[in-house]
Amino acid sequence: MTTNIIRGFIGIKSNDGHDAPILVVADILKKAGIEVILGGYDLTVDKFVEAIITEGVHFAGISSYNGGHIPFFIAVRDRLKIENYPFIHLIGGGGSTISPQDITLLESENGIDKIFKSGEAGLSVPFIKDHYDFCNVPDSPEELIDGVKAGNKLALSAFVNLAEDKARLDSMLQEKIGRINMNEGSEQFNQLLNEPLGANGGLVKQALERSKYLGNCLAQLEPSGNSHRSVVIGIAGRGGSGKSTLTDELILRYFNDPRTENRKVAILAVDPTSATSGGALLADRIAFMYATDKNWVDTSRVFIRSMASRGAGNGISFALPDTIKILKSAGYDIFIETYGTGQPDMGIVSLVDQAVYVTTPDLGGATQIAKEEMLQIPGTFVVLNKNELQGARHVSSLLQGSIKQENLFFTTAIEHNNPGVNQLYNALTRHFH
Amino acid sequence: MSILAIVQANEQYNKSIELSVQRAKTEKKYQEQLQKQWDRNLKNIKSHQLPTGLEIPLIAVPQIDHPAQIARYQGEWGFPGQFPYGLSIYEKSFLITDGERDHEEPTRIFAGLGTPELTNERFHYITQCQQSKRLSTAFDTITLLGRGADNPDYFFDIGEGGVSITTYQDVQKLYEGFLDTNVSISMTINGPSLWMTAARLQAAREAGQNILKVRGTSQTDPCKEDDAQNELLFPLDKSIRLAMDMFEWCARNAPLYYPINVSGYHIEQKGATPIQQAAFTLANGFVYVEEALQRGMSIDSIGKRLPFFFTSGMDFEYISLLSAVRRFWAVAIRDVFGAVDPSTQKLKAHVQTSGRSLFEREILNNITRTALELFYALLNYPQALHSNSYDEPITTPTEGAVRIATDAQAILLEELGGFKDMMGFLSDSSGRMKAYHLVLEGILDYFRQINEMGGILQAKAEGFFRDEIARSSALYDHQVQTGQRRIIAVNHYNEGRGSPREVTRVEISTEMKQKRVDDVKRFKSKRDLQKVKGNILKLQEIAGNGGNVFEITMQIVKDVTLDEWTNALQQVFGLYRRKI
Structure with a gap:
């Protein structure tokens, strides 16, 4: 089968804030073409396991400096076994506090694949590429359909992997076939079927079959049996505008809202794929502090998935439409965060019930506002975040001139219980009735 | 706050040293004044005997050939204990x-x-x-x-x-x-x-x-x-x-x-x-x-x-x-x-x-x-x-x-x-x-x-x-x-060097950890829970209305535990948003 894109989750264990080693590793992995999901620091066993499952990763890395690492590694391993996770590939590192004796103990007696010593971060890439099998797309997705309908997170995650794989194959095929412009069944087309696809893509024929097959599986998903309709909210805006923080604050309000008591929510966070390496650094999870903390929200009703754009240039990933379909069939409301690299994140608009565009006081003058395409779409909510910063008054009066008052919000997302965020949440909830 | 004022004050001070040095080079009266101050400072310095029998002053002072040097020394460093405290905030330490x-x-x-x-x-x-x-x-x-x-x-x-x-x-x-x-x-x-x-x-x-x-x-x-x-x-x-x-x-x-x-x-x-x-x-x-x-x-x-x-x-x-x-x-x-x-x-x-x-x-x-x-x-x-x-x-x-x-x-x-x-x-x-x-x-x-x-x-x-x-x-x-920054035995002269083989490490045993859990649970279970709840509400009320949180913490610390205190205040203030 075609080789998948490698996905890994890395984070720092609970009660540990030493983030220097993991930032180095994240950068190395991204540059090696790996999609690396950064979980941040102070992650409990629960948080590690939850992230590994919903992110559908091939391996996970645990960084530890403060001590207590041996039982921690073992606990993560055991929990993944209990949850029947198919890829229990744990690696680790963090510094000299993991002694040579500890390394031996973890590697030879406790099934931890590899502990990297300080200065060995560069060895992680060859190790990962040599040791792991990256085909975590299930062979027979039909078996997963009942699991998806029941909302089983493992099945959901596996199905999203499938959707991502389909999107990957489709865009490779698109590139190969689209350029030639031919009819299916023509001689030229049949000839093409036996050509290789990409570096590791197998033959065109196989990819086409696989894509069709995956498409059929996705087609078997039905809308959920819930009495309510799933609501899809899209949050777009440039990088650094505070989209992730805002999303996290909205999720907190969602769980404090009695009207959503029986509902479940998914966050799909899209970050860009590196054009040079094909890897990606997916770091939005770090900002989802409330959404991943069982002291604040019912995490059993939250499903978070980080997605790399994989070549889609409009703020989304090509797998997004199918992923929305999967989560809808499991009855989830969905918050989508686009990656915003300065280009208009227009891809999101047609996929959602409500588009939200987040901007900041450094947006620029009147001409810049006229150029921002998302601002021109009627009904889009426009949020001026970081409203406490210099320049906010100028930009807010410009926005007031061009956006309807009921669609315009002024927020300071980093402030707890910020009134502007409350207003935005209330405006969004009209979709929940 | 005016950061600018802090910048200007320091720039001004640096300039004043140079001015003072210039004056000490030319103004006779200023020279005399500096010399007088200097002599007064020197007079106060006591001597003592080293273990080898030699006699030395308790405070080191530079040899001065010209009053401009006095102006420089006093402006840049100041005598121990004197403004701008470059040498020390106290007149004597460690002696x-x-x-x-x-x-x-x-x-x-x-x-x-x-x-x-x-x-x-x-x-x-x-x-x-x-x-x-x-x-x-x-x-x-x-x-x-x-x-x-x-x-x-x-x-x-x-x-x-x-x-x-x-x-x-x-x-x-x-x-x-x-x-x-x-x-x-x-x-x-x-x-x-x-x-x-x-x-x-x-x-x-x-x-x-x-x-x-x-x-x-x-x-x-x-x-x-x-x-x-x-x-x-x-x-x-x-x-x-x-x-x-x-x-x-x-x-x-x-x-x-x-x-x-x-x-x-x-x-x-x-x-x-x-x-x-x-x-x-x-x-x-x-x-x-x-x-x-x-x-x-x-x-x-x-x-x-x-x-x-x-x-x-x-x-x-x-x-x-x-x-x-x-x-x-x-x-x-x-x-x-x-x-x-x-x-x-x-x-x-x-x-x-x-x-x-x-x-x-x-x-x-x-x-x-x-x-x-x-x-x-x-x-x-x-x-x-x-x-x-x-x-x-x-x-x-x-x-x-x-x-x-x-x-x-x-x-x-x-x-x-x-x-x-x-x-x-x-x-x-x-x-x-x-x-x-x-x-x-x-x-x-x-x-x-x-x-x-x-x-x-x-x-x-x-x-x-x-x-x-x-x-x-x-x-x-x-x-x-x-290796641009030399660390001996790590990136320089490091051949054949290794990590210590037998190192004693401080181990916190599982029993010790369990004892901590038991102690905390015992403490928590022995309290009057109604009173604890009331105290937590009081804490949250004061935190919410801008009162002095330390004052109320002093009143309740004997029975509200650290984690309860944190949770109560996080409900009011929210979490710190981490930066990475």
């Missing part, structure tokens, strides 16, 4: 005359391991040979994050890297035998500092001590947490408010206690250069000064209660880092904030050798590194001093390593001819002058940048400090990896 010490020894050794009981034992061990008892407490991360040892999610982490504290009873056990007011206790704690300080003060009160006389320090520096350490419990602005609640309360009720310790150490450990450490830490200090002034406190009551904490590392700048920081601070405090009382202008500092400079390979080399960093630190005359144990790269310090680290200080201060014999014996050396000017200019330059960004909090919000630190950290790593 031993006729076998008697002038001041308390600066030694303050950081310790904390596992349970309160074990740590208490360690405290007794460390202080057995000290004349004055000065403790410094390391807490485990569960405690530093305001959590409870009984939380099953965190069982693995109990007691790792420091002592685990959750209840008032834990604090009593931790400091048993040290609650007398002549013992100074320092606590490295930030997010939960109000709870911990309240518990420590109440424990002293319950032991029959007068809180008015309690001595010690709590770190409580939320600004540097935001810059480097990542251990805040509440958003930065709320964390600053809580710190100031305690600062204000202590000024009235525990006037000998230092509730805030402005810390550069963690900024440096995160990767900052010496100059970044100096500049960002000073900036954080001015944040607290400004906040306290806004609460109506006087600059005198602020300046006297705001000590600092810096690293002494291997870099050249450390030869004069603290001296430069002291001068920059004193000029601003006098000329911007109008403090005339010298004791308000004097920046007091604790210094610690650099943990980042220690390596696992050929681990005993760390003793040499630490000793040299101590020497650099002492050239700057700090008020308190911690020396790292050589085994810190791999474990919580073991007992033997702690002993060597403590002895190193005594060897430098009591055995080596120098600090014990003559105050400032190398202080105004040419090399120190160069380092001094480099650091002062570097600080000034950062303050100009901060001013351009609209102020300290604005610069922080934009991630300026964090970005600068990250840049330096990456550079440092690169230099170590490539």
Whole structure:
């Protein structure tokens, strides 16, 4: 089968804030073409396991400096076994506090694949590429359909992997076939079927079959049996505008809202794929502090998935439409965060019930506002975040001139219980009735 | 606050030195005046006898051939104890005359391991040979994050890297035998500092001590947490408010206690250069000064209660880092904030050798590194001093390593001819002058940048400090990896060198961890839960309406545990949003 894109989750264990080693590793992995999901620091066993499952990763890395690492590694391993996770590939590192004796103990007696010593971060890439099998797309997705309908997170995650794989194959095929412009069944087309696809893509024929097959599986998903309709909210805006923080604050309000008591929510966070390496650094999870903390929200009703754009240039990933379909069939409301690299994140608009565009006081003058395409779409909510910063008054009066008052919000997302965020949440909830 | 005013005051001061030197070259009357002052200073200097029988003055002074040199010396450094405190804030430090010490020894050794009981034992061990008892407490991360040892999610982490504290009873056990007011206790704690300080003060009160006389320090520096350490419990602005609640309360009720310790150490450990450490830490200090002034406190009551904490590392700048920081601070405090009382202008500092400079390979080399960093630190005359144990790269310090680290200080201060014999014996050396000017200019330059960004909090919000630190950290790593920065036996002369094979590591056993869980559970179950609930509501109400959170914490700390206190306030203030 075609080789998948490698996905890994890395984070720092609970009660540990030493983030220097993991930032180095994240950068190395991204540059090696790996999609690396950064979980941040102070992650409990629960948080590690939850992230590994919903992110559908091939391996996970645990960084530890403060001590207590041996039982921690073992606990993560055991929990993944209990949850029947198919890829229990744990690696680790963090510094000299993991002694040579500890390394031996973890590697030879406790099934931890590899502990990297300080200065060995560069060895992680060859190790990962040599040791792991990256085909975590299930062979027979039909078996997963009942699991998806029941909302089983493992099945959901596996199905999203499938959707991502389909999107990957489709865009490779698109590139190969689209350029030639031919009819299916023509001689030229049949000839093409036996050509290789990409570096590791197998033959065109196989990819086409696989894509069709995956498409059929996705087609078997039905809308959920819930009495309510799933609501899809899209949050777009440039990088650094505070989209992730805002999303996290909205999720907190969602769980404090009695009207959503029986509902479940998914966050799909899209970050860009590196054009040079094909890897990606997916770091939005770090900002989802409330959404991943069982002291604040019912995490059993939250499903978070980080997605790399994989070549889609409009703020989304090509797998997004199918992923929305999967989560809808499991009855989830969905918050989508686009990656915003300065280009208009227009891809999101047609996929959602409500588009939200987040901007900041450094947006620029009147001409810049006229150029921002998302601002021109009627009904889009426009949020001026970081409203406490210099320049906010100028930009807010410009926005007031061009956006309807009921669609315009002024927020300071980093402030707890910020009134502007409350207003935005209330405006969004009209979709929940 | 006007950062610009601080910049201008320092620029002005630098200019005034040059003016004064010029005048001393030309104005006869000024020359006479300077010479008279100088002679008066010299006359006060006593002599004493060295063990070898030689007679030397107690204070080192340069040989003066021209009054312009007097103007330079006094403007740049000042006599020990004189403005701008370049040499020292006190007239005498570390001297031993006729076998008697002038001041308390600066030694303050950081310790904390596992349970309160074990740590208490360690405290007794460390202080057995000290004349004055000065403790410094390391807490485990569960405690530093305001959590409870009984939380099953965190069982693995109990007691790792420091002592685990959750209840008032834990604090009593931790400091048993040290609650007398002549013992100074320092606590490295930030997010939960109000709870911990309240518990420590109440424990002293319950032991029959007068809180008015309690001595010690709590770190409580939320600004540097935001810059480097990542251990805040509440958003930065709320964390600053809580710190100031305690600062204000202590000024009235525990006037000998230092509730805030402005810390550069963690900024440096995160990767900052010496100059970044100096500049960002000073900036954080001015944040607290400004906040306290806004609460109506006087600059005198602020300046006297705001000590600092810096690293002494291997870099050249450390030869004069603290001296430069002291001068920059004193000029601003006098000329911007109008403090005339010298004791308000004097920046007091604790210094610690650099943990980042220690390596696992050929681990005993760390003793040499630490000793040299101590020497650099002492050239700057700090008020308190911690020396790292050589085994810190791999474990919580073991007992033997702690002993060597403590002895190193005594060897430098009591055995080596120098600090014990003559105050400032190398202080105004040419090399120190160069380092001094480099650091002062570097600080000034950062303050100009901060001013351009609209102020300290604005610069922080934009991630300026964090970005600068990250840049330096990456550079440092690169230099170590490539060998551009020589680390002996690590990247140079490293053939055949290895990591220690047999190293004793401090192990926190599962039984010990379980004991912590049991102790906390027992404490919690024995309480009147209605009363606890009522206390928590009271705390939340005061937090919500802007009242003094420290005052209410003092009232409830005996039965509201640390984790309950944290959770209650997080409900009101929200979580600190982490930056990475």
